[in-house]
Amino acid sequence: MTGPAAAAGPGRRRFAWIFALPVLLVALVLGGAGTASAHASLDSTDPVSGSTLPSGPPTVTLRFSESVSTELGGVKVLDPAGKRVDSGNPEHGIGGGSTVRVKLLSGLGPGTYTVAWRVVSDDSHPVSGAFTFNVIRASAGANVSGLGQGTDSAVNFADGVARWAAFLSFALLSGSVLFLVALRPAAVGRFRVWMLLFASWAGLLVSTVAALMFYGPRASGLSFSSAFDLDVLRVTLDSKLGRALSVRILVLGAAGALLGYLVAVLGEAERRARIVLGSAWVLLSTGLAATWSMADHASVGRQAPLATAADIVHLLAMGCWIGGLAVMLTLLFGPDRDEDGEELPGGLDVPAVGTFSKAAMASVSVLAVTGVYAAWRQVGSFDALFSTTFGLLLILKVNFVVLMIAAAWVARRWLQARLRSRAGAGARAGDPLPQRRTLQRAVGAEAALAIAVIAVTAVLVNTEPGRTAWEREQATKPRTVSVTQQYDAGGSAGIAAGKGLVEAVVDPARTGTNTVDVFVRDPQKNPIDPPEVTAAIALPDKQIDGITLALEHIGPGQWRAQNVSLPMAGTWQLSVSVRTSEIDRATVTLPVKVR
Template identity: 45%
Template sequence: MLLGTVLVLLLFGGAGAASAHAALRATDPGDGTVLKSAPRDITLTFTESVGLLDDSFRVLDPDGKRLKVTDAGHGPGGSDTARVSLPAELAQGTYTVAWRVVSADSHPVSGAFTFSVGKPSPAIVVADTGPTEDPATESLFNMGRYLAYLAAALLIGTAVFLAACRPPEPARLGRLLWAGWGTLLGSTLFLLVLRAPYENGAGPSAAFSLKAFERTLGTRPGEALLVRLALLLVAYFFVVRLLRLGESRLPRAWQAAGGALAVGLALTWAAAEHASAGIQVPVAMTSAVLHVLAMAVWLGGLAALLSTLYRAPSQLPAAVVARFSRLAFASVTVLVATGVYQSWRGLGSWDTVTGTTYGHLLVLKLFAVTLLLAAARLSRRWTGRLVTVAAAAESRVEARAEAETEAETEAETESEAEAETAVREKVAERVGGPSSVPAASASVAPASAAPVSTSVAAET
């Protein structure tokens, strides 16, 4: 309820509208305008910085034929503009301009508009303005993105669970840890290869173009993926060290190294997506990194905990579950706080929620967060019960051990007393026969003196 109230206040009382991706703000010439003379250039202005492609502009003449234009570049206005120069002479009629750029958050955006020279064409020509999105490429690329998120959660969350919660027999989680590392490595390579056709709206076969791949390596998303690969190679040695540690505490130097690797991996997402564009970029980048880390620690840690419970030959120590409960509560708190900030930053009105794909995705995400909070509450309650039951069981075991120790002590005392009594009875029998048995309770020293007196009397 509190989260919903905060979101409503932010939606209706927040700052001006912000867009999830770059949006076209203005065109020169304007859409639908009729010019007396042919323009020399076409300039587009966007709401944020954009990246240009080899085929960012397609200009079609009134007959639907593609004009030869110069390579696209940024205009004098800066990186939020795109400009292309036209041929010196243009025939009268309506021209179609199809454009495609890459938003600062690494997502491609495209569109089209028209302008006329002299007078509009009498008939509208249906022209091929080029590709928008290839369904196969888009599906494969999104699959790789989501797989990378899940793999990062598995890698970071399992590592944090091992280092912070210290479960018994940590080697049992080695398979889970290596699965996260290997899947993240493979999905990153997959995204790097598929990046060019995804940006250009081409089919998956375009991934084999060496020229397109080289261009990808020079873009910010491509550089972020390369950095992620480098960090994963370093993380390999950290994983090996963590699994060799056993149940001992991870040294502080290795803790710092692991934390730096986790932050670096999270930055490879923040630097190439929504947080890197728009307002309050430094704050947004920090929020995005914390958001990714909180998601990874909670989701990956939960997977590690469930795997430990399933594989453990005996009951899991209550201290391990209690440590994860505190860690999960902090992670969910950070996840909600950063999610609220990012929602405020990405939306400015209720129309943005209901009228855009980003708004629809946000609603689904908020629904998922609600389920996450419910699961966290149930998990915390279950953890509390588990800790209580485990503590009670430990108390019963300790009480039983104390009782057994006392019983053993009493038994040993009785055995010693019986042995001492038996010795005294034997001594008494040697001195005075069976009639002297009641005197066995006397001290041994006087009884041992009796034979001496008897022998002296006999000699007399």
């Protein structure tokens, strides 16, 4: 196409992409999603947190929202003096991988006992916490500081740098090789290009080894020096992430061998050989990307296979874009001639930059679709998007990506005009690049923003997903649950007419100790006092039979049961029986959601 319409089309399409990404994000976040479990949360404990027992329990049991491991963590139970009273060997209970149980010593004395726990969730991230229970009576509890509830700041910093370097090195390595194979095979002979390839491969190897060393101390809450402890490393290698990192090192060995072969033969390789080499490199890059996706947020929860595949594609698209940018920068800022004045092979020309422009936009499209899907799965609501650390980091990442797209659009708009002006004769390989300095600045800005995107991504993958963080925050907020239902016990007149309303109020409707208030009213909502009101509560889903509540009449139409222990989260069934005469009785069942 030529003429004004053709001239406006490409620019408008690129400009539209600047706004399409955040619009898609907002639309899909609004759509909601099913629960995408990640970062295990503690659902319930036995003994219940804050409860008082008549004697010491034989075990302490913790139930989580997903499978967890304790090899890099553990459970410590301390008496009021701070002495350990557990066996030191936590194991999975009847609930499988989501339940952790530790045996206690017999003959526990009276006082407050502290349970400090640290586990690794199924998405390879450490989670920790503490709670207390009382035996016979409460007392001063043990000091939980120094029990490994936090992580050494030096370990966090080193681990963060390793994760960022690994992401950057992977993007540079995977995409730069593809760029060279597809567009500029002769450029592999340039020293700067060769150094880019070697530095990317070496950077990914070193950062992976560093991540392997520091994962154990971060997951266990140990000091920086423990990164060099062989026992810690041995346990790390048996973990989910440890196995993934080990596989990455093995794949990197194969990638290094292929990279060496590519450097040696790519400059003279024919088209068919380049296709074979490029296909082999794509397979190895996919294997490297999978070592992230199969051990992180994407690997757990609903739609895990689809989420894992989408995450792998997301990483590959990121590599195609950023790796190609790196080679372009290397060629743009590098010399075009050697010391003897001979032109260096593989220089950039108009057709090559135009082809990469199209490939970059395709990569952006893939990044947008897969990124929005991940956001939809891991955020799920505007509340989680704007009030959690994960959501705010995601917004920051989207902003950086939008700026990258804008920089790319500005940088390449002149190229489209250049190509259209040559539509009659066609742009030819070897044509000089117009406005080279403008392209250098724009591509440099795009690359700088890409580094910022990778930095935010490295933090994102180690941050609790917005959905689970929001749900956990809501679950810990003080609240009450109120449920009302009509009853009809029969009868002929007055109270004996047997019709009215039963309202149950449970406060705070969380696992642990609760207060249950039962209100009985006539059809006009006036309080009434039937001859007898009884209640029981059960959790059928967890095979917990009805627990009779000790109701106390405390006012007109109001009965209260205090210190009601609800040990597990779920929808409990509160059965209230109202007797209105010697023979008339009605029982209603009220659902009570406990978090």
